Amino acid sequence: MDPRKIEPLLSWIIIIWLIGYVILAFVKLDFWWAMVGIASLLIVSSGMISKLSTFNVMPFELIVILILPLYIHATGYTKSAEDIEAWNTLLSQTSVMTYSVIGMFLIAELMAFTSLKMNRAFAVIFVTVFCLSTSAIWSVFEYLSDLFMGTALIESNYAVMMRFIYSFIGGILMGVFFDIYLRLMPDSRLERFGLNNLREVSAGEG
Amino acid sequence: MLSRLIQLSFVVIIAVELALGRFEWIASAVISLFITFVPNLIKRRISIALPPELTFVIFLALFLHTMGGSLGLYTSTSWWDHLTHSFSAFLVASLGFIGVVIIDKYADSIYLPPRFLSFFIFMLTIAFGVIWEISEFASDQLRGSTMQYSLDDTMVDLMFDIGGGLAVAVMGPFYLLGTSKERFLQEMNIDEAISEIRSKI
Structure with a gap:
């Protein structure tokens, strides 16, 4: 079976799942995650729906990395009270995967459409900073939601701090991972996905 | 001039804390004191002259943190x-x-x-x-x-x-x-x- 035929099909399946996810998140009043879901939806579908994006079809591995934390989050809706803490920890550890893909996508698009240029080291720094600041804003968002909307999203200071530590380490790991990942990708595959701009970052001076 | 006063205050803090046998803020004072010498070092070794206002703000930030800490302001206020x-x-x-x-x-x-x-x-x-x-x-x-x-x-x-x-x-x-x-x-x-x-x- 030709991957070029399967990948768009799988992408469509993911898109439909994502739409369902966003609706579910809104219904559950989980606004932060609904927004993350919408951002993911835009990323996955941008290449196929709009000719403005450099992506044609997103590499499936990246889609999986992007969506996995969202899936984990969705399973939380059926969790019992005892499991919630472990699930929350898992979510804190993995959410950085989604954020980093969003960050990487942002750079790719900006590099294609603006005069933005960066090298490898800066890209890793950017991903780390992006993940850290997104986690912080996410946490403040949840805190304010608890304060003003009576939700109970944040368990404790300890939980939030561990989340930050995971974001920090995770952000660095994901940044380095993307760097290696892009360097290892064969040129033909790179072009098919329209990721050439990022390759320049990785192949250029460090 | 004011910067010198701040540097002096770090020395005082170190001395006082040592005398009182409290160690929590000594590390902070030592590091702060060390940092206050960095701008000048940068200027002499690699010729970058930080704007004096910025240098002062750096000193002030360190001062507020360390002085406030040793005075117990973090707990009391x-x-x-x-x-x-x-x-x-x-x-x-x-x-x-x-x-x-x-x-x-x-x-x-x-x-x-x-x-x-x-x-x-x-x-x-x-x-x-x-x-x-x-x-x-x-x-x-x-x-x-x-x-x-x-x-x-x-x-x-x-x-x-x-x-x-x-x-x-x-x-x-x-x-x-x-x-x-x-x-x-x-x-x-x-x-x-x-x-x-x-x-x-």
Whole structure:
């Protein structure tokens, strides 16, 4: 079976799942995650729906990395009270995967459409900073939601701090991972996905 | 002159804390004192002259933190932590701004359009705020200090950081517009410094 035929099909399946996810998140009043879901939806579908994006079809591995934390989050809706803490920890550890893909996508698009240029080291720094600041804003968002909307999203200071530590380490790991990942990708595959701009970052001076 | 006074105060703090046998803030005072010598060192070794106002603000931030800590202000005054946080956040954002402008100008492979620059500085400030909280947390866990009282406290700190980052991100480009990148960097002798560094590498 030709991957070029399967990948768009799988992408469509993911898109439909994502739409369902966003609706579910809104219904559950989980606004932060609904927004993350919408951002993911835009990323996955941008290449196929709009000719403005450099992506044609997103590499499936990246889609999986992007969506996995969202899936984990969705399973939380059926969790019992005892499991919630472990699930929350898992979510804190993995959410950085989604954020980093969003960050990487942002750079790719900006590099294609603006005069933005960066090298490898800066890209890793950017991903780390992006993940850290997104986690912080996410946490403040949840805190304010608890304060003003009576939700109970944040368990404790300890939980939030561990989340930050995971974001920090995770952000660095994901940044380095993307760097290696892009360097290892064969040129033909790179072009098919329209990721050439990022390759320049990785192949250029460090 | 005022900077000298601040440096002196660190020495005094170290002496007093040693005399009283309290060790919690000595490390902070020692590190602060060390940092106060760095701007001059930078000027002499690699010829970068930080704007004197910036140097003073750095000293002041260190002073507020260390003096406040040794006087027990972090425990007695509820808003002391927020004061030092906001101040430091603003400072870090400014330093980050300068750093990124320098990198932008001197690394060929990096160019940051103005709005991206603002966006990045905004995120960088928040990121530093988080790292600061992590170090406070680590200190509490490993040394039993109580730098983080409660969730509310941590969150308010972060909100201040976000506000500070926003302020610098918005003000930064205006500052650059008014003074032009070249002149801004020129006043700090960056050109000379960079060529010196490059020739040494």
